[in-house]
Amino acid sequence: MQNQKQYFPMHTSSPLAEILRQRRQKLATLIDFPAVLWSGGSSPRNFPANTFPFRPSSHFLYFAGLPLKNAAIRLDGGKLQLFMDNPPPEDALWHGETPTCEEIAEKIGADDARPMAELEDYLENAATLPVQDAATWTQQTQFLNRWILPQNPPDGIDLELAKAIVSLRLTHDAGALAELRQAAAVSVQAHKAGMAATLTAKLEAEVRAAMEGVIIAHNMTTAYSSIVTVHGEVLHNGHYHHRLQPGDLLLADVGAETGTGWAADITRTWPVFGKFSPTQKDVYDIVLAAHDACIQEIAPGVEYSEIHLLAATILTKGLIELGILRGDVEKLVKIDAHSLFFPHGIGHLLGLDVHDMEDLGDLAGYEEGRNRSQRFGLSYLRLNRPLQPGMLVTIEPGFYQVPGIINNPKIRSQYQYSVNWERLEQFADVRGIRIEDDVLVTESGSEVLTAALPTSSQEIEALVNS
Amino acid sequence: MQNQKQYFPMHTSSPLAEILRQRRQKLATLIDFPAVLWSGGSSPRNFPANTFPFRPSSHFLYFAGLPLKNAAIRLDGGKLQLFMDNPPPEDALWHGETPTCEEIAEKIGADDARPMAELEDYLENAATLPVQDAATWTQQTQFLNRWILPQNPPDGIDLELAKAIVSLRLTHDAGALAELRQAAAVSVQAHKAGMAATLTAKLEAEVRAAMEGVIIAHNMTTAYSSIVTVHGEVLHNGHYHHRLQPGDLLLADVGAETGTGWAADITRTWPVFGKFSPTQKDVYDIVLAAHDACIQEIAPGVEYSEIHLLAATILTKGLIELGILRGDVEKLVKIDAHSLFFPHGIGHLLGLDVHDMEDLGDLAGYEEGRNRSQRFGLSYLRLNRPLQPGMLVTIEPGFYQVPGIINNPKIRSQYQYSVNWERLEQFADVRGIRIEDDVLVTESGSEVLTAALPTSSQEIEALVNS
Structure with a gap:
C-alpha cells in the first residue's frame, strides 16, 4: 500500500x-x-x-x-x-x-x-x-x-x-516552470560533479558517469544522449572511450529530465587538466562574450534570428581580433564566414522535449509563413520567431574546428582571403567549445534558469580543481 | 582520424x-x-x-x-x-x-x-x-x-x-566468454559500489546511481532496467524513489553489457543500515544455502529443471526449520508450497540477451519436445534442458512475501495447514531476498563468473560498512 x-x-x-x-x-x-x-x-x-x-x-x-x-x-x-x-x-x-x-x-x-x-x-x-x-x-x-x-x-x-x-x-505556465527549474538545478549539479571528477578521470566515460550519476541519484533521467567528449568538434558525438590527454578540452552537453518529462539542456567546456591554455582561453572568452551578449538581448518581441546573428557578429568580431578572420565584421557575417567555426544555430525551444515540439517539424520553431533559410549560416537555426514571455530557449554559441569543414578544399578556396589559415593553425588545441544555458523570456527581459552554473574561465577552472 | x-x-x-x-x-x-x-x-x-x-x-x-x-x-x-x-x-x-x-x-x-x-x-x-x-x-x-x-x-x-x-x-565460444567475463567483472564492481554507497544514501535512486555510475564509467550500458529497491517483493520493481528506512533490506538486480552486447546479471540483497536482523539473516542463509547447493550441482548432463527443484527442496527444508512451513519436505514441494515464497524460476540462459534468445520464445530455453509446465511452481521456469559445457546460466533463488500471494484468501485457505501464518508474521522485515550469480557450465562442473562478489551475510555486511 x-x-x-x-x-x-x-x-x-x-x-x-x-x-x-x-x-x-x-x-x-x-x-x-x-x-x-x-x-x-x-x-x-x-x-x-x-x-x-x-x-x-x-x-x-x-x-x-x-x-x-x-x-x-x-x-x-x-x-x-x-x-x-x-x-x-x-x-x-x-x-x-x-x-x-x-x-x-x-x-x-x-x-x-x-x-x-x-x-x-x-x-x-x-x-x-x-x-x-x-x-x-x-x-x-x-x-x-x-x-x-x-x-x-x-x-x-x-x-x-x-x-x-x-x-x-510555446510559453510555459507555473506548473511547467516548477518542473523545468528542477531539471535545471539537477543538471547544474551534474555539471559541477563532472568538473570535479575530471582531474582524477582517465576516460571521457568516467566524467559522464559522474554527471549522469547525479541525475540518476535524483531519480531523473537524461533528457537526451549525453555528449561528454574531448572531440567537441564532432557535434553529435556519442562516444565516450577517449582518454583525457594533457591539453584537451572536454565538452559536456548533459541535461536532466524530471519524472513528468520536463527537460534541461546545459553545455560547458573545461580543460581536463584544470587550466585553459592561452589559445583556449582566447577562444573561450569570445564564445562567452557571444553567450553573454545574446542573453542580454533576450526580451519579449525580440526576433530569435536576430539573437543568432548577434552571436555571429560577436564571434566574428572576436575572431578578427585574434587574427583568425580577416576583413569587415558585417561583410564576413554576410558571407557566413562565422559558420566555418559555428555551423549550428544559437539554440532552440526547450520544454517537454529538448528540442521542444520537434516532432511537429518546424511548426513550433518557425513563425507561420516562415521557412528555413537556404543560407549555410542560417539553415540549422531551429527557432525563428519573435520571443514571448514564458518561452524557454537555449543560448549555445560555440567554436569548432570541424575537419570536414576546415579541411574541405572548396571551402578553403572560397574563404581563402577571409580566414588566416596559418594563424588558425596556432589554435590547434581548440577543437570544440560550446557554452549553453537555458533562458526564460520574462516580461521584463530574461532569467537564466541554469545561472547557478558558472561560465567564466576562472570559475570553471576553480570547479575543475575543486 | x-x-x-x-x-x-x-x-x-x-x-x-x-x-x-x-x-x-x-x-x-x-x-x-x-x-x-x-x-x-x-x-x-x-x-x-x-x-x-x-x-x-x-x-x-x-x-x-x-x-x-x-x-x-x-x-x-x-x-x-x-x-x-x-x-x-x-x-x-x-x-x-x-x-x-x-x-x-x-x-x-x-x-x-x-x-x-x-x-x-x-x-x-x-x-x-x-x-x-x-x-x-x-x-x-x-x-x-x-x-x-x-x-x-x-x-x-x-x-x-x-x-x-x-x-x-546455447554454448559460448572463447570470444563470447572474454566479453561475458568483462561484463561480469564490471557488474561485480557495480554491486560493491552500491553496497559501499548505501549507508550514506537516503533514496534507492542514490544507490542505483552509484551502481550504474560504475557501469557508465567503464563505457558499458546496463543490460536491462536495474532493480534497486527496498521492496524486493515486487519482482520487476522499476521504481527508485523510496527512502531507505531502518530495518530495510535493499535488493539490487543490476548487470552490465559490453560494447558488443554481452551481458551480466547479478542480484544481491543487503541491509541498508549495515546489519541483517536475526530474522533477515535466518532467511538470507536459507536462500544462500539454496544458491550454493544449486551451483554445486551444475555440471554437464544435469537437467536444469532438477536444479530448480533442488532449490525448491532446500528452501522448503529451511522454511520448515524456521517454522514457517509445516510438513514433509517432498510433499510440500509437490504441492508447490515453496512457490508461495519463491514464485519464479531458478534462472535462465545468459549471453547477448539477459534472457538469452528469449526473442525466439522458448526455442532456446526448452529442449525440443518440452513445453512449459502448468504447475505454479514450474510455469515460470525459463530453462528446461540438460546442461552442456559452455552454457552460461543464472542461479537466482529468492524469498519474497508478495502481498498478492500471501494475502490471497484462496491461497491462504489452500495452504492453511502447510504454512504457519502466525510464525510468518514474525518475519515481516523480510520482504524480498534474492541472490543471483552467473554460472558457466564447464567440462568438469561449473565456474561462477561473478564469484568475485561475496555472498555470505558477514561479507555483505562488511562491504556495506566499508
Missing part, C-alpha cells in the same frame, strides 16, 4: 489537477473538436520483454501530467476523459500494487475513466497526433481508421490541433 | 574476424540456405531525432561482432557479406569521421561490402529473423516480400535458421 501511494513522483493531487484543468480549458478556446492523445508504450530493446525506459508522448504528458503507459486521454470542451486498462490481478506479483485507472483519474482531475476498448466509441471527429512507438501508432491508425504515422506531418484537424498545442506549449 | 581508428571498442581486427569466421562456418554445417540478418536502427524516444541508445539485434551481433546501425549481413556457406551505406559526407559534421563500409568489412573479415540497396539482389531463398524496431522490420518485410514481425514466431526456413542459431548460441 505504501508503494501505491508513492507511485507517481512529487505531485500532490490538487495542484496537478488544477494545472491540467487550465491547460485543457485554454485548448478548448482554440479548437471546437475533440482531441485524443495517446501516451504510447515501451519500445523493445533487444527482445520484447527487455524494453527501453518508458517515455510517454510529450503532448500526452502536457495534458495528462503523469507518465501513464498505454493510456489515452480525450479532451473536449475543457473536459478530460482517461482511457486505460487496469492491470490484471496477477500483474501485482511482478509489478506490485499500482493505482487503478479510477485513482489516477482522480489525481489528474479527469471527468471519467474508462477501459481502453471504450475509446473506440469516443472517436467521432477526433483529432490526434502520432506517438513514436509502433505498437501505439498502429493502434491509433486502427482506432481512427486513417493513417497516423510519426513520419507524416499532421493534416486537417490534426494540423489544427497541432497548431493549438504549439500555441499553448 | 584518431576518432576513426578508435571507433569500435576493444577489438583488434584479426581475433574478431577469426571468432566470426568460426561462428559462420559452424552455421554453414547446419543450414544449406543463405541467412540474412539485419542489425536494426535506433528507436525514437519522444521525437524522431531524440533516440534511445542504439542496441543492435543480438543475432546480428553474434555473427557481425560490431554494433553497426542500419546494416545487414548475409551468411552463406561460410561466406560473409556486409550490406550498409556509407554515411553522406555532410554527416561527418555531426558525427565525425566514421569508418567506411569497406573498412568495417575488413575488420570483421567480410568477403565483400555493398550498399544496402544491393541486398535486394541477394535475397533468393534467404531466411531471416525479425529485429525489434519498426523501421527495420518494415524493411525486412518489404525486401523479402513476406511478413517479418517481431511478434510472429519464425516459420519454415526462418524456423530452421532460428534452431541453428540456438544450437550455436
Whole structure:
C-alpha cells in the first residue's frame, strides 16, 4: 500500500489537477473538436520483454501530467476523459500494487475513466497526433481508421490541433516552470560533479558517469544522449572511450529530465587538466562574450534570428581580433564566414522535449509563413520567431574546428582571403567549445534558469580543481 | 582520424574476424540456405531525432561482432557479406569521421561490402529473423516480400535458421566468454559500489546511481532496467524513489553489457543500515544455502529443471526449520508450497540477451519436445534442458512475501495447514531476498563468473560498512 501511494513522483493531487484543468480549458478556446492523445508504450530493446525506459508522448504528458503507459486521454470542451486498462490481478506479483485507472483519474482531475476498448466509441471527429512507438501508432491508425504515422506531418484537424498545442506549449505556465527549474538545478549539479571528477578521470566515460550519476541519484533521467567528449568538434558525438590527454578540452552537453518529462539542456567546456591554455582561453572568452551578449538581448518581441546573428557578429568580431578572420565584421557575417567555426544555430525551444515540439517539424520553431533559410549560416537555426514571455530557449554559441569543414578544399578556396589559415593553425588545441544555458523570456527581459552554473574561465577552472 | 581508428571498442581486427569466421562456418554445417540478418536502427524516444541508445539485434551481433546501425549481413556457406551505406559526407559534421563500409568489412573479415540497396539482389531463398524496431522490420518485410514481425514466431526456413542459431548460441565460444567475463567483472564492481554507497544514501535512486555510475564509467550500458529497491517483493520493481528506512533490506538486480552486447546479471540483497536482523539473516542463509547447493550441482548432463527443484527442496527444508512451513519436505514441494515464497524460476540462459534468445520464445530455453509446465511452481521456469559445457546460466533463488500471494484468501485457505501464518508474521522485515550469480557450465562442473562478489551475510555486511 505504501508503494501505491508513492507511485507517481512529487505531485500532490490538487495542484496537478488544477494545472491540467487550465491547460485543457485554454485548448478548448482554440479548437471546437475533440482531441485524443495517446501516451504510447515501451519500445523493445533487444527482445520484447527487455524494453527501453518508458517515455510517454510529450503532448500526452502536457495534458495528462503523469507518465501513464498505454493510456489515452480525450479532451473536449475543457473536459478530460482517461482511457486505460487496469492491470490484471496477477500483474501485482511482478509489478506490485499500482493505482487503478479510477485513482489516477482522480489525481489528474479527469471527468471519467474508462477501459481502453471504450475509446473506440469516443472517436467521432477526433483529432490526434502520432506517438513514436509502433505498437501505439498502429493502434491509433486502427482506432481512427486513417493513417497516423510519426513520419507524416499532421493534416486537417490534426494540423489544427497541432497548431493549438504549439500555441499553448510555446510559453510555459507555473506548473511547467516548477518542473523545468528542477531539471535545471539537477543538471547544474551534474555539471559541477563532472568538473570535479575530471582531474582524477582517465576516460571521457568516467566524467559522464559522474554527471549522469547525479541525475540518476535524483531519480531523473537524461533528457537526451549525453555528449561528454574531448572531440567537441564532432557535434553529435556519442562516444565516450577517449582518454583525457594533457591539453584537451572536454565538452559536456548533459541535461536532466524530471519524472513528468520536463527537460534541461546545459553545455560547458573545461580543460581536463584544470587550466585553459592561452589559445583556449582566447577562444573561450569570445564564445562567452557571444553567450553573454545574446542573453542580454533576450526580451519579449525580440526576433530569435536576430539573437543568432548577434552571436555571429560577436564571434566574428572576436575572431578578427585574434587574427583568425580577416576583413569587415558585417561583410564576413554576410558571407557566413562565422559558420566555418559555428555551423549550428544559437539554440532552440526547450520544454517537454529538448528540442521542444520537434516532432511537429518546424511548426513550433518557425513563425507561420516562415521557412528555413537556404543560407549555410542560417539553415540549422531551429527557432525563428519573435520571443514571448514564458518561452524557454537555449543560448549555445560555440567554436569548432570541424575537419570536414576546415579541411574541405572548396571551402578553403572560397574563404581563402577571409580566414588566416596559418594563424588558425596556432589554435590547434581548440577543437570544440560550446557554452549553453537555458533562458526564460520574462516580461521584463530574461532569467537564466541554469545561472547557478558558472561560465567564466576562472570559475570553471576553480570547479575543475575543486 | 584518431576518432576513426578508435571507433569500435576493444577489438583488434584479426581475433574478431577469426571468432566470426568460426561462428559462420559452424552455421554453414547446419543450414544449406543463405541467412540474412539485419542489425536494426535506433528507436525514437519522444521525437524522431531524440533516440534511445542504439542496441543492435543480438543475432546480428553474434555473427557481425560490431554494433553497426542500419546494416545487414548475409551468411552463406561460410561466406560473409556486409550490406550498409556509407554515411553522406555532410554527416561527418555531426558525427565525425566514421569508418567506411569497406573498412568495417575488413575488420570483421567480410568477403565483400555493398550498399544496402544491393541486398535486394541477394535475397533468393534467404531466411531471416525479425529485429525489434519498426523501421527495420518494415524493411525486412518489404525486401523479402513476406511478413517479418517481431511478434510472429519464425516459420519454415526462418524456423530452421532460428534452431541453428540456438544450437550455436546455447554454448559460448572463447570470444563470447572474454566479453561475458568483462561484463561480469564490471557488474561485480557495480554491486560493491552500491553496497559501499548505501549507508550514506537516503533514496534507492542514490544507490542505483552509484551502481550504474560504475557501469557508465567503464563505457558499458546496463543490460536491462536495474532493480534497486527496498521492496524486493515486487519482482520487476522499476521504481527508485523510496527512502531507505531502518530495518530495510535493499535488493539490487543490476548487470552490465559490453560494447558488443554481452551481458551480466547479478542480484544481491543487503541491509541498508549495515546489519541483517536475526530474522533477515535466518532467511538470507536459507536462500544462500539454496544458491550454493544449486551451483554445486551444475555440471554437464544435469537437467536444469532438477536444479530448480533442488532449490525448491532446500528452501522448503529451511522454511520448515524456521517454522514457517509445516510438513514433509517432498510433499510440500509437490504441492508447490515453496512457490508461495519463491514464485519464479531458478534462472535462465545468459549471453547477448539477459534472457538469452528469449526473442525466439522458448526455442532456446526448452529442449525440443518440452513445453512449459502448468504447475505454479514450474510455469515460470525459463530453462528446461540438460546442461552442456559452455552454457552460461543464472542461479537466482529468492524469498519474497508478495502481498498478492500471501494475502490471497484462496491461497491462504489452500495452504492453511502447510504454512504457519502466525510464525510468518514474525518475519515481516523480510520482504524480498534474492541472490543471483552467473554460472558457466564447464567440462568438469561449473565456474561462477561473478564469484568475485561475496555472498555470505558477514561479507555483505562488511562491504556495506566499508
